[in-house]
Every structure is written in structure tokens, then in C-alpha cells.
Amino acid sequence: xxxxxxxxxxxxxxxxxxxxVLYRMAAGPGRPxxxxxxxxxxxxxxxxxxxxxxxxxxxxxEAVGSFEGDVSDPADASLAAxxxxxxxxxxxxxxxxxxxxxxxxxxSLAHVQDTVLLEAGTYDVYFTSYxxxxxxxxxxxxxxxxxxxxxxxxxxxxxxxxxxxADGKLNSxxxxxxxxxxxxxxxxxIWRSEPVRNGREVTYLFEVRRxxxxxxxxxxxxxxxxxxxxxxxxxxSGERRxxxxxDNTEPAGGSAKNRQFIGEVSLRPGLYRAVFEADDSHAYGxxxxxxxxxxxxxGMTLAASAPGAAQAVVPFDPWSSREPILSILRVPxxxxxSIEFAVxxxxxxxxxxxxxxxxxxxxxxxxxxxxxxxxxxEMDGDKARHAGGHDKNREASGFLILEPGTYRLFYQTDDSHAYxxxxxxxxxxxxxxxxxxxxxxxxxxxGAVRILRETSEGPDSQDxxxxxxxxxxxxxxxxxxxxxxxxxxxLVKRTGVGNEANIVTTFKLPEASRVHIQATGEITPRGxxxxxxxxxxxxxxxxxxxxxxxxxxxxGDDRNRTFNGVIELPAGSYTVRFQSDLxxxxxxxxxxxxxxxxxxxILVRRLE
Numbered sequence: 089x090x091x092x093x094x095x096x097x098x099x100x101x102x103x104x105x106x107x108x109v110l111y112r113m114a115a116g117p118g119r120p121x122x123x124x125x126x127x128x129x130x131x132x133x134x135x136x137x138x139x140x141x142x143x144x145x146x147x148x149x150e151a152v153g154s155f156e157g158d159v160s161d162p163a164d165a166s167l168a169a170x171x172x173x174x175x176x177x178x179x180x181x182x183x184x185x186x187x188x189x190x191x192x193x194x195x196s197l198a199h200v201q202d203t204v205l206l207e208a209g210t211y212d213v214y215f216t217s218y219x220x221x222x223x224x225x226x227x228x229x230x231x232x233x234x235x236x237x238x239x240x241x242x243x244x245x246x247x248x249x250x251x252x253x254a255d256g257k258l259n260s261x262x263x264x265x266x267x268x269x270x271x272x273x274x275x276x277x278i279w280r281s282e283p284v285r286n287g288r289e290v291t292y293l294f295e296v297r298r299x300x301x302x303x304x305x306x307x308x309x310x311x312x313x314x315x316x317x318x319x320x321x322x323x324x325s326g327e328r329r330x331x332x333x334x335d336n337t338e339p340a341g342g343s344a345k346n347r348q349f350i351g352e353v354s355l356r357p358g359l360y361r362a363v364f365e366a367d368d369s370h371a372y373g374x375x376x377x378x379x380x381x382x383x384x385x386x387g388m389t390l391a392a393s394a395p396g397a398a399q400a401v402v403p404f405d406p407w408s409s410r411e412p413i414l415s416i417l418r419v420p421x422x423x424x425x426s427i428e429f430a431v432x433x434x435x436x437x438x439x440x441x442x443x444x445x446x447x448x449x450x451x452x453x454x455x456x457x458x459x460x461x462x463x464x465x466e467m468d469g470d471k472a473r474h475a476g477g478h479d480k481n482r483e484a485s486g487f488l489i490l491e492p493g494t495y496r497l498f499y500q501t502d503d504s505h506a507y508x509x510x511x512x513x514x515x516x517x518x519x520x521x522x523x524x525x526x527x528x529x530x531x532x533x534x535g536a537v538r539i540l541r542e543t544s545e546g547p548d549s550q551d552x553x554x555x556x557x558x559x560x561x562x563x564x565x566x567x568x569x570x571x572x573x574x575x576x577x578x579l580v581k582r583t584g585v586g587n588e589a590n591i592v593t594t595f596k597l598p599e600a601s602r603v604h605i606q607a608t609g610e611i612t613p614r615g616x617x618x619x620x621x622x623x624x625x626x627x628x629x630x631x632x633x634x635x636x637x638x639x640x641x642x643x644g645d646d647r648n649r650t651f652n653g654v655i656e657l658p659a660g661s662y663t664v665r666f667q668s669d670l671x672x673x674x675x676x677x678x679x680x681x682x683x684x685x686x687x688x689x690i691l692v693r694r695l696e
Contacts, residue, residue, distance in 0.1 A: 121250070121252070122150075122250030122251050122252045123139075123147075123251050123252060123253065123261050123263075124137050124139060124213055124249075124250070124251040124263065125248070125249070125250045125251075126171070126213075126215045126247075126248060126249040126250075127247075127248045129169075129215060129217060129244060129247040129248065130217065130244050131169075131217050131218075131219075131241040131244050132217065132218050133215075133216070133217050133218070134214065134215070134216050134217075134218070134375060134379055134383065135214065135215045135216075136212055136213065136214045136215075136383070137212070137213055137263065138176070138210065138211065138212050138213075138263070138264050138265065139210075139211055139213070139251075139261050139262060139263050139264065140209070140210050140211075140261070140262045140264055141206055141207070141208050141209060141211070141260050141261055142208055142260045142262070143208050143260045144205065144206065144207050144208055145205075145206055145253070145260055145261065146203055146204070146205045146206075146253075146254040146255065147203065147204055147206060147251050147252065147253065147254055148201075148202075148203050148251070148252045148253065148254040149171075149173075149183065149200070149201070149202045149203065149204060149249070149250070149251055149252075150200070150201050150248070150249070150250045150252070151170070151171045151185050151199075151200045151215075151248065151249040151250070152197060152198065152199050152200075152246050152247055152248050152249075153167055153168070153169040153170040153171065153185060153190075153197075153198045153200075153215075153217075153243075153247060154167065154168050154169040154170075154196045154197060154198055154217075154240035154241075154243045154247070155167060155168065155187065155190070155192070155196045155197075155198050155240065156168030156196075156219060156220060156238070156240055159192050159195070159196060165187045166187065166220060167185065167186075167187055167190070167198060168217070168218075168219040168220060168238075168240045168241075168378075169198075169215070169216065169217035169219075169240065169243070169244075169247055170184070170185040170198070170215070170216065171184075171185050171213065171214060171215040171216075171249040172184035172185060172213075172214055172341075172381060173204070173206070173211050173212070173213050173214075174211065174212040174213075174214065174381060174382055175209060175210075175211055176209070176210040176211060176212055177209055177210065179305070179382045179385055181341070181381050182204065182206055182211060183202070183204040183206075184381070185198070185200050186200075189202055194243075195239070196239060196240040196243055197243050197246055203254050208260075210264075212384075213249070213251065214381075214383070215247070215249045216342065216375075216378045216379060217241075217244065217247065218342075218343075218375050218376070218377050218378045218379070219238065219240070219241075219377060219378065220342070220343050220344065220377055220378050276391055276392035276397075276398045277389060277390070277391050277392075278294070278302065278390040278391055278392060278398055278401050279292045279294065279362065279389070279390045279403070280387075280388075280389045280390075281364055281387035281388050281389070282387065283372035283373070283383070283384045283385070283386050283387055284316065284364055284365075284366045284371055284372055284386055284387040285366065285371050285372050285373050285374060286366055286367070286368050286369060286370075286371045286373075286374040287366060287367070287368045287371075288365070288366055288371070289363065289364070289365040289366070289471075290363070290364050290365075290387065290388075291361060291362065291363050292361070292362040292390070292403070293323060293359070293360070293361050293362075293403070293404040293438070293485070293487070294359075294360055294361075294362065294390075294401055294402065294403050294404055295358075295359050295360075295401070295402050295403075295404045295409070296355045296356065296357050296358055296359075296360060296400060296401055297357055297399075297400050297401075297402065297630060298357055298400045298628055298629065298630065299354070299355070299356055299357065300354070300355055300393075300397050300400040300401060301352040301353065301354045301355075301393045301394070301397065302352065302353050302354075302355060302390050302391070302392075302393060302397065302401060303350075303351070303352050303390070303391045303392065303393040304318075304320075304330070304349060304350075304351060304352070304353050304388065304389070304390060304391075305348070305349070305350050305385065305388070305389045305391070306318040306332055306348065306349045306364065306387070306388040306389070307340050307346070307347070307348045307380050307382060307385045307386050307387065308332055308346075308347060308348075308364070308366070308386065308387075309345050309346065309347070309366075309367075309370050309371070310332065310333070310334050310337060310345065310347040311334075311344075311345045312334075314331075314332060314333065314334075315345075315366075315367045315370070316364075316365070316366040316367060316370070316371050316386070317331065317332040317364070317365070318331070318332055318349075318362065318363060318364035318365075318387070318388040319331035319332065319362075319363055320353060320355070320360055320361070320362050320363075321360065321361050321363065322358060322359070322360060322361075323358075323359040323360055323361045323404075323436075323487055323528055324358070324359060324436050324528050324529065329353065329355060329360070330353045332347070332349050334347070336349055336351075337349045338350075340380035340381065340382070341378075341379075341380045341381030341382075342377065342378035342379050342380050342381065343370075343377035343378050343379075345370070345377070346378075346379065346380040348380065348382075348385075352393050355401075359404060359528060361487065362388060362390060364387050364388040366386075371386060372384070372386040372387075396630075399630055399633055399635070400630060402616070403615055405615045405616070405617070406438055406440055406485075406524075406526035407440070407517075407520070407617060407669040407670060408615065408616055408617045408618075408619070408667065408669050409530070409667065410438075410526040410527060410530070410531070411526075411531070411588065412524040412525060412526050412670075413437065413525045413526065413527060413532050413536065413537050414427050414429060414497055414524065414525040414537065414539070415522065415523070415524035415525070416454070416497065416498075416499040416522045416523050416524070417507075417519060417520060417521065417522040417523075417524065417670075418507045418508070418519055418521060418522065419452070419499055419501055419506055419507055419521055419522040420501065420506050420507050420508055420509055420546075421501055421502070421503050421504060421505075421506045421509045422501060422502065422503045422506075422546050422547060423500065423501055423544060423545060423546030423547070424498070424499070424500035424501075424544070424545045424546060425498070425499050425500070425542075425543065425544045425545075425546075426496050426497060426498045426499075426542070426543050426544075427496065427497045427539060427541075427542050428494065428495070428496045428539075428540045428541040428542075428543075429494070429495055429496075429497070429537050429538060429539050429540055430493070430494050430495075430537070430538045430540055431490045431491070431492055431493060431494075431495065431536065431537060432492055432535070432536070432538070433492055433533075433536070434489055434490065434491055434492065435489065435490045435527070435532070435536050435537070436487070436488075436489045436490075436527070436528040436529065437487070437488060437489075437490055437525050437526060437527060437528060438485055438486065438487050438525075438526045438527075438528055439454075439456055439465050439485060439486045439487075439488070439523065439524075439525055439526075440483070440484075440485045440520075440523065440524050440526065441453060441454035441467045441483065441484050441485075441499070441522070441523040441524075442475055442481070442482070442483045442515060442517070442520045442521050442522065442523075443467060443482060443483075443499075443501075443521065443522075444480050444481065444482070444501075444502070444505050444506070445467070445469045445472050445480060445482040446480045447469075448469035448470050449469060450467060450469050451480075451501070451502045451505070452499075452500070452501040452502060452505070452506055452521070453466070453467040453469075453499070453500070454466070454467055454497070454498060454499040454500075454522065454523030455467065455498050455523075456495060456496070456497050456498070456525075457495065457496050457498070458493065458494070458495060458496075459493060459494035459495065459496070464488060464495075465486040465488060467482075467484040468484060469482075471484065472484040475515040475516060475517070476515045476516030476517070476612075477512070477513035477514050477515045477516065478512035478513040478514075480505070480512065481513075481514070481515035483515075483520075487528065494540070497523060497525060498523075499522050499523045506521060507519075507521040507522075516612060516647070517617075517671060517672075519670065519671040519672075520670075520671070525537075577693065577694040578691075578692075578693050579595040579603070579664075579692045579693060579694055580593050580595055580664045580690060580691065580692040581691050581692075582664070582666055582689045582690055582691075583674075583686060583687050583688060583689035583690070583691055584674050584675075584686050584687075584688060584689060585618070585666060585668055585673055585674055585688050585689035586668070586673050586674050586675050586676065587668055587669070587670055587671060587672075587673045587675075587676055588668060588669070588670055589666065589667060589668045589673070590665075590667045591620075591664075591665060591666040591667065591689070591690075592663060592664075592665055593663070593664050594625065594661060594662065594663050594664070595661075595662055595664065595692065596660070596661045596662070597657055597658070597659050597660060597662070597694065598659060599659045600656065600657065600658045600659055601656070601657060601659075601694050601695070602654050602655075602656050602694075602695045603654065603655055603656070603657050603692060603693070603694055603695065604653075604654050604692070604693045604694075604695055605622075605632065605651060605652075605653060605654075605655065605690070605691070605692055606650070606651070606652050606687065606690070606691045606693075607619075607620045607634055607650065607651045607666070607689070607690040607691070608642050608648065608649070608650040608651075608682055608684070608687045608688050608689065609634055609649060609650075609666070609668070609688065609689075610647045610648065610649070610668075610669075610672050610673070611634060611635070611636050611639060611647065611649040612636070612646070612647050613636055616634065616635070616636075617647075617668070617669045617672070618666075618667070618668040618669060618672070618673055618688070619633070619634040619635075619666070619667070620633070620634050620664065620665060620666035620667075620689070620690040621633035621634065621664075621665055622662055622663070622664050622665075622692075623662065623663045623665070624660055624661075624662060625660070625661040625662060625663055626660060626661065631655070631657060631662070632655055634649070634651050636649070638651060638653075639651045640652075642682035642683060642684070643682045643683030643684075644677075644680035644681050644682045644683065645672075645677070645680040645681070645682075647672070648680075648681070648682040650682070650687075654695065664690060664692055666689055666690045673688060674686065674688040674689070
């Protein structure tokens, strides 16, 4: 018979062992090693990191996730928690954790060990644990329905993902900020929405100048009906030219309701509006089930489908291509102004306003209302875009059809930070501080709007409605020695261009020729305001235009840009166009003019 003290010692040792086992079970596995490691994961989570490879490399991957449902045959099972690697430049999956690769452990655990050869580039690595249908409870037990958790979610302490060098010599991998890394640039992007969150809508108004096919990529939520989806509509009629549907989309990875469209949409010349809207659940940052393979692609991207297509599709900026029907601009501090007007026939318009908005709260803003006081458009503090300068400078626009009737356009400011009284950095275009109404068509019909009354409340009311500013002086002779010295036949000389110009002139080439173009205008990364282009007269083809990418700084303000180069043109007849908006042109730069202000415009010369 054992002595009592030996029995007591054995019981103490057994108790210590049990406590260590319980602690180990509670603590879960230790943190694995690797170049990129996900551990300490939990249910209902998406983890992501980004890395860059400066040369091809083979990576070893170890990942532990969970099966969802029956795992009697892993090849037919689905994963509820898993990882993958996405190539950022084209949004394609470079590697993913698939059921057939997994070894089943402890009922639902899925353990994968694999290798992958990756080319040089930028990659996103993800791990998701939302499950594929959090709303469903079929196939779960009574206890699972009662607790609100499915059995696989209890595997969380075992989940992990680690990327390692397959040969132990990798030194070409650099980790970068996941949210800050630049989006993919594998194709010529015309417009890309930000990742769209719950309850948000994003829009993009653009103009198509010649028949063009635009490549569209869109990722959203569609089950028996669209919930988060995009479309392209005619801005004048509202008729949809394309939209995401269940039939024209394909699975996007993750939950079955994640769908994507990748294809081309043919558009005729005209004005269009791209829209993507999300309902109040299962969008970027608010997933209710496993997200798509490209979570940051939740939204829409328009890209050039062929060389030259990007030049045929340009952002619509009414300031650069339209004249305002009505405007309340250059509004100073502490005033409220309005214009009452009548419309005798339906008139499609766009409303633009620039003002002061801080964290969604409006201080200087505009709106449009009917005669009875019903607001039909106003600056939305949450949707307004940054307008340059201080972050509180915000701009907004809207599109609507004014039916026959009477309307009032309003703009009001508080007691600080308005035109000519800035207490922080001014916007890029300070002269637009206010609100303006533009026709959606290239011009408004004569007599489309009748002004009935103008009112102003505030200390400077006596200045409201005064005479327009004097016209800019006529340009002096060109003094740019580079222009003056260029040899050859002068085809077009339209320089010294002032505000609100729309220049159209033609020339002919009897034979294929090299043509020198010198053009100076106002262009920013956000849009073009004073710029030129050349078209063929026989088919309307755009053969050259000023863009941010093909111009260089012209001195003075950053928006002053110049093109100075040579192109080759076949024999034929051509039209040269140059247009300017309401501000910042020769004779009225308002800020720092270019080094050669008299060259504002375009000059075309046939080289000898």
C-alpha cells in the first residue's frame, strides 16, 4: 500500500499537468514564424496585408482554416474560414486555400501546406472568417442555433496563415501599408470608385466624344435581386445603357451573393453617368458573409478597352465645356443670395456648388428649391468632394430635369472663410465659391430661363447684381522666343486667349506632314479647364489633345501646363479647338500666370 504522502504528491502533480493542459488549450497554439503571419484570428473578421516582390519568388504557405458543413469528402466541401493571395495589378487570384488541398483535422479544421511561384509585383494576402451565409442556420444543431455560433467558429484559436520563403533565401519581399498601397495599374483606368461602404452611392459624370467601347469591372451583391450594384445611364434621359444583373455577372469569390461583371460596354457620343450604390448591409468594411476575392474592388472601375479609348472618354466638368445659365459666385462672408427664375419647358441641368463643409456640417453652401419651398437639390455634406486647399473646401454637383415652373437658387455663407476672406488655404478655384446652374446639353436654348428676381441679405448687398468685370486686354504680340524661332508654315495661331473662349479653326495638309504644336492652358489632375485638341474632319477622329500626362509645368501656378511637341498627321482637313472656362486665363490669371502668358492658347505649325 502506498504511503499517503506519495499519493498526495501524485495528485498534486496530476493537478499541475491538468492545469497546464487547460492553459495550453485556452491559450491556443503559439505564434508561427514567417515573412507575413496572421494569428490571433477570430470569427467574423477579414485580415489583409500587402507586400511587394521586386523579382520572382517561390513562397511556402501554411494555413489553418475551417470547413463549413459536411466534410466527409473535402473535395465537395466548402471552406468557411480560409486565406488567399491576390495580384493587385489585375485583381486576379494568385493562390487560394482550396478544400481539396486541405487535410481534415478534428472534425472541421482544414490544414493546408503549399508553395506558389509569384512574379514580381504587388500582392494582397487575406484571411476571412465570416462564413458563407451568416443568415442561414440550416444544418446546424439546436445548441448552435441557440448560441448563435456554428461549430466551425469554435476553431478560431487554431486559425493561422504564414508566408515563408520556400528556399530560405528570400530577401525581395517588402511589406507595405495595406490601405495605402496604390491600386492596380495594369490597364489605363478612366475612373475608379473608392471601395463602397454600406448605404453609400458614388457617381461619375463623363463625356464620350466618339463611339467607344469602355471596359467595365464591377463587384457587388446580387442574390435574387441587385443590392449593391452599378449601372451606366444617359445623363440627359436617365435611360440605362448597362447595369449589373444576375445574368451578366459571375461569382466573385466568397459568399454566393458576391458577383462581378468584367466586360466591355459600347457607348455612342454623349453624356453619361456611372453610378454604384450599396444598401445597408454586406459592403466594404461591413461584411455579413465572406467577402469577394477582391474586397477593395467592391464598386466599379472604367478603363480604356483599346489604345486611344481613354482620350475619347473624358470627365464632364461643366466649367470647361458649358456656360452657366445662372450663377451666384465669388460670395463673401455672411450673406445670403438668391435668384428666382422661371422655366417654360423641360430643361435638363447640372447644379454645381463650392463651399465650406466640416465633418458633414455645412457652413457655406447652396441649394435649389421650387416656388413652394420644396428643396429639390442641395449640397450633401457627406457626399461633397474635396475642392483643393484646406479640407473644408468641398464641392458638390447634381443632375436633374427642371419641369416648367418657377424655382429659386440659393447660396449662403457664415461669418468666415468665404471668397476674398479665407482663414485657411483657399480652394483650387476660389472664384467658383458659390453655386451655378449649367445646361446638360452643350448649350441652353434661347430663352430657356427667365430671371424674375434677385435678392441679397448681408453687409455687401448693394454690390449684388453690379456690372460685369471689364474684359481682359487684347494680347500683345508673341514674345516667346521658342515660338517665334520655329521654322515652317504657320497653320493656326490662336494665343492670348481670355476667359470663356470657344475657339474653332481649320487647316488642310496636302500631304502627310510633321506638325509642331505649342499649347498652354489650365489642367490639374482633377480635370481640364483651358485646353486644346485637334480632330480629323472626315471622321471626327481625335488625333491630339492636351492632357495632364502629355503636358509639363508652364511656370507660375501649378495648374499652368504646356504642350510642346511634334506629331505626324496624314494628308487631310483638320479642326483645331481651344476652350477656356470662366477664370484663370490671359488677362485675368487671378494668381500666378505662366512664364509666357501671351502663349495661352494654341499654335500649330507645319515643319519644313
